[in-house]
Amino acid sequence: MAYWYNIATKEVETDENRSRNDDVMGPYDTEDDARNALASAARNTEQWDAEDRAWEGEKDLED
Known part of the structure; x- marks a missing residue:
């Protein structure tokens, strides 16, 4: 079973009751x-x- 977190209601939902938004x-x-x-x-x-x-810093060192 998969679980979902609804950021609007702040509740955990399952596939059976998951909001479709x-x-x-x-x-x-x-x-x-x-x-x-x-x-x-x-x-x-x-x-x-x-x-x-870190990547941007390494990129700047190459220039």
């Missing part, structure tokens, strides 16, 4: 993963931003 994040393997969707997204964004800054 843009307010859901997922799918996630576990209910806990879905419940922590926003925190995971924030961590991923921070990591990707850091990687982008």
Whole structure:
């Protein structure tokens, strides 16, 4: 079963009761993963931003 996090209602949903709009994040393997969707997204964004800054810094060194 897949789990989804609804950012509008702040509730975890399953395939059986999932909203069919843009307010859901997922799918996630576990209910806990879905419940922590926003925190995971924030961590991923921070990591990707850091990687982008590092790449841009390396690119500047080549110029």
